[in-house]
Amino acid sequence: MSKPSLARGTRDFAPAVMAKRNFILQTIRNVFRKFGFLPLETPAMENLSVLMGKYGDEGDQLLFKILNSGDFAKDIIQNDLEKGSKQILPKISEKGLRYDLTVPFARFVAMNRHDLAFPFKRSQIQPVWRADRPQKGRYREFYQCDADVVGTDSLLCEAEIILMLNEVFENLGIKNFQIKINNRKILSGIAEIIGANGRESELCVAIDKLDKIGREKVEEELLQHHFTSGNIEALQKLFDIPENPEACLSYLENWLNSSEIGSKGIAELEEVFELVSQFGLEKSNIQIDPTLARGLSYYTGAIFEVKALDVAIGSISGGGRYDNLTGIFGLPDVSGVGISLGVDRIFDVMEELSLFPAESLENTRILLVNFDSDSQKACLPILKSLRDNGIAAELFPEQAKMKKQFDYANKKGIPYVLILGSNEIKSGVYGLKNMESGTQENLTIQEIIKTLC
RNA sequence: GAGGUUGUAGCUCAGUUGGUUAGAGCACUGGUUUGUGGUGCCGGGGGUCGUGGGUUCGAGCCCCAUCAGCCUCCCCA
Numbered sequence: 001m002s003k004p005s006l007a008r009g010t011r012d013f014a015p016a017v018m019a020k021r022n023f024i025l026q027t028i029r030n031v032f033r034k035f036g037f038l039p040l041e042t043p044a045m046e047n048l049s050v051l052m053g054k055y056g057d058e059g060d061q062l063l064f065k066i067l068n069s070g071d072f073a074k075d076i077i078q079n080d081l082e083k084g085s086k087q088i089l090p091k092i093s094e095k096g097l098r099y100d101l102t103v104p105f106a107r108f109v110a111m112n113r114h115d116l117a118f119p120f121k122r123s124q125i126q127p128v129w130r131a132d133r134p135q136k137g138r139y140r141e142f143y144q145c146d147a148d149v150v151g152t153d154s155l156l157c158e159a160e161i162i163l164m165l166n167e168v169f170e171n172l173g174i175k176n177f178q179i180k181i182n183n184r185k186i187l188s189g190i191a192e193i194i195g196a197n198g199r200e201s202e203l204c205v206a207i208d209k210l211d212k213i214g215r216e217k218v219e220e221e222l223l224q225h226h227f228t229s230g231n232i233e234a235l236q237k238l239f240d241i242p243e244n245p246e247a248c249l250s251y252l253e254n255w256l257n258s259s260e261i262g263s264k265g266i267a268e269l270e271e272v273f274e275l276v277s278q279f280g281l282e283k284s285n286i287q288i289d290p291t292l293a294r295g296l297s298y299y300t301g302a303i304f305e306v307k308a309l310d311v312a313i314g315s316i317s318g319g320g321r322y323d324n325l326t327g328i329f330g331l332p333d334v335s336g337v338g339i340s341l342g343v344d345r346i347f348d349v350m351e352e353l354s355l356f357p358a359e360s361l362e363n364t365r366i367l368l369v370n371f372d373s374d375s376q377k378a379c380l381p382i383l384k385s386l387r388d389n390g391i392a393a394e395l396f397p398e399q400a401k402m403k404k405q406f407d408y409a410n411k412k413g414i415p416y417v418l419i420l421g422s423n424e425i426k427s428g429v430y431g432l433k434n435m436e437s438g439t440q441e442n443l444t445i446q447e448i449i450k451t452l453c
Numbered sequence: 454g455a456g457g458u459u460g461u462a463g464c465u466c467a468g469u470u471g472g473u474u475a476g477a478g479c480a481c482u483g484g485u486u487u488g489u490g491g492u493g494c495c496g497g498g499g500g501u502c503g504u505g506g507g508u509u510c511g512a513g514c515c516c517c518a519u520c521a522g523c524c525u526c527c528c529c530a
Contacts, residue, residue, distance in 0.1 A: 008521080058528070061454095100530090128530090133454090135524065142530065318530085342530055371488075406490030421488060435490075 009132070009140030016361075023360035024172065024346055025125060028145055031168045032123040035160060037147045040122040042104040044129075045095045052096075054103050054328065062130045064097040064140075065089065097129040101146045102325070102338070109150055110329030118151035125343075137344065148338030150325060155268060157337045158302045158321065159275035165306055165317060165339060166281060172346065173355040176309040177316070178285050182292040183269045184299050184320070186252065189262015190290075193255065194234035196227055203227075204293035207238070211291075215239055238291060245273060245288050252290060268301060298322045304339060308349045316349060317341045365452055366416040366432075367409045368395040369402065378425045382418070382445060389449045409435055416452065 006012065013021060029039070045066055052060055075091040098104050101124045109120060125145045134140055147164070149157045162179055169177045184200070187207070191200040206221045219232050237255050242248050249270055256262030269288065276286065294303050301321030308316050319339035326334045350356055366386065368379045379395045386393040394414075396405045409417050419431035419440070432448050433440040443451065 005521085058454095062529090130529080132529075134522090138530075144530070314530090340530075344530080369488085401487075402489055404490095408490095410491050417490085419488075423488090431489090433489075438490085440489080 007140070009134035009138075011139060011141070019360060019362040020350070020356050021343070021347060022362065023356060024343060024350070025145070027171045028168055028341060029123070029125065031164055031171060032147050034167075035121075035147075035164045037121045037123040037149070040105065040108065040124045041126060042098070042101070042108060042124070044097055044127070046098055046104055046107070048090075048094055048096050050107050051099060051103060055099055059099065062132050063099055064129045064131050065093040066095040066097065067093055068095075098126075099130060100128050101126060101144045101340075102148075105146070105148065106326045107329055109334065110326045110331040113326075113331055116151075119149050119154075119157075120151050121147070121149040123147045137348070139344070143343045145341040145343050146338055148336050150334050150336030153301075153321075153335040155271050155302075156275060158272045159279065161304065161319065161337060161339050162272070162276050162286060163279055163281055165304070166285070168341065169306065172350065173357070174308055174346075174349060174353070178287055178307050178309055180287050180289040180292045180305045180307065181269065181272065182289055182303045183265035183301055184303060185261045185265025185268065185301065186256070186290055187265075187293060189256040189259035189265055190235070190238065192259045192262060194231045196231045199227070207291050208293035241290055243287070248288050248290070249273075265301075272302060294318060294320060302337060311349045311352050313345055313349060315342070316345045361413070364392045364394050364412060364414045366391060366393045366418055366448075367405065367412075367414045368393065368418045368420060369405050370396040370399050371421045372399055374422060374425065375399075375420055379418075379420055382420070382430075385445060386449065386452070389453060391449065391452045406435075418448070 032039075048063075048065065051063055055062070072092045076088055080087045080091065105122065105124060109116065123146065125143065127141050127143050129141050132138065132140060147161070158181075162181065165179055184204075187204055188200045191197060191203050196203060202225050203222070206218050206225070209221070210218050222232055222235075223229075241251055249266060252266050253263070256266065273286075273288070292303055292305055294305065299320035300323045303320040304318060305315045306317035307314075317339060319337070321335065321337040323335045324332060325336050326332070368383060370376050370379065376395070376399065383393055383395050396408065406417065408414075415435055417433045417435055419433060424430045429442045429444055430448065431440050432443050432451065
């Protein structure tokens with residue numbers, strides 16, 4: 001017998017946790033559906049030809065590869081062993097676990113281009129796997145929760161995503177959050193203006209850490225990446241940007257007016273902001289943040305990030321616009337914009353702030369005590385009628401001691417117990433015990449159903 | 454990939470300068486008028502001290518290796 005253990009970086013979700021996770025996922029699903037994003041699921045495993053080369057060299061290392069079935073080593077020859085794992089891999093593995101939801105989505109769009117209604121809006125909530133080293137808040141199996149719209153570059157989509165994010169967090173009960181928006185074109189413009197044209201991705205990686213490591217460390221990092229002191233001096237204007245959105249936009253216009261791409265980014269951001277306000281959305285928790293960069297290199301337009309303000313945790317959602325999502329699969333010029341919600345982090349935030357509503361617990365509401373064979377028999381029609389009325393009910397499946405049955409109800413957090421022995425069967429009036437208060441009432445079935453509904 | 458830290462009961466952890474049969478709390482289980490739990494009282498089961506070597510008369514404790522968890526950096530969600 002071997003000791004039971006979990007595979008590294010994986011978790012069980014016990015029923016009590018699942019109830020809470022389902023509340024989050026269901027809330028998100030409902031909002032996605034309301035905005036016209038319909039669910040898509042793709043397989044856990046994809047051909048390695050789909051996955052490899054999409055996430056950089058490091059990404060390929062982090063892919064979980066699946067060994068071929070049967071005699072997976074049959075094609076290996078001595079020469080392969082000498083050349084090492086790179087030579088052997090394609091001979092022993094042709095499939096891998098998906099690393100994110102974006103690449104499988106791109107594959108799906110490219111494969112089904114003739115059947116889909118464009119612009120195509122999809123939501124996708126599934127686990128992904130990474131052979132990363134686990135640490136706090138990072139797992140080898142975790143859920144991604146994405147919504148994207150592809151096949152249009154309308155800025156209405158950006159505005160709708162902001163609206164949607166707003167609704168998700170409001171419905172979850174997270175009141176104090178901030179949606180930050182920026183535009184990659186503005187960052188490109190900044191790179192241009194400070195004389196570091198074409199180096200915006202390095203610039204982004206550094207700037208993205210601003211609120212984490214501070215201004216001086218960012219400057220240090222830029223120097224290490226061979227930005228000149230002239231570059232950095234020209235960048236100083238970035239640190240004095242006003243917070244007020246209108247003031248911020250005109251400050252940027254002034255700073256970047258000689259950069260075509262920068263001006264375009266400002267115009268886009270302005271339009272998104274304008275659209276959001278036309279939706280009538282209270283703008284207090286939307287902030288323009290020109291230092292928001294996000295590490296991912298494929299963003300080309302708007303960038304979003306959501307932070308929970310009452311909890312010391314990173315962002316709980318992020319996303320942006322990307323061009324040419326499906327180009328690698330032979331379908332060029334498809335622009336899209338999407339958002340990804342961090343379910344695990346949202347869970348932590350809600351747990352810390354005690355935001356899970358009691359009714360989200362999905363629990364059995366009443367346990368019928370099983371005394372003896374007569375009592376068990378009398379319970380069956382009652383059980384059915386409770387369930388027919390939508391009440392989650394269960395009968396203890398054995399004729400056990402009351403203590404044992406009460407302990408069961410307590411442990412499972414079942415709020416009511418129905419006591420039904422020979423006396424009750426005769427009278428047709430049953431003992432409904434409230435497990436929290438300890439009080440007990442004698443009621444008919446109809447009265448019990450009424451109480452529990 | 455680099456660094457740090459911790460592995461003792463199902464869980465959280467004590468365990469002295471190395472010295473008899475390794476402890477506690479919680480959990481589990483039985484009893485406490487066999488139709489009333491969660492807060493009482495009494496009892497019980499459960500550990501080759503992560504694994505493999507080494508030092509020693511003697512190792513949970515010291516040394517080496519290895520595996521695993523946790524944390525930081527890189528990167529990411």
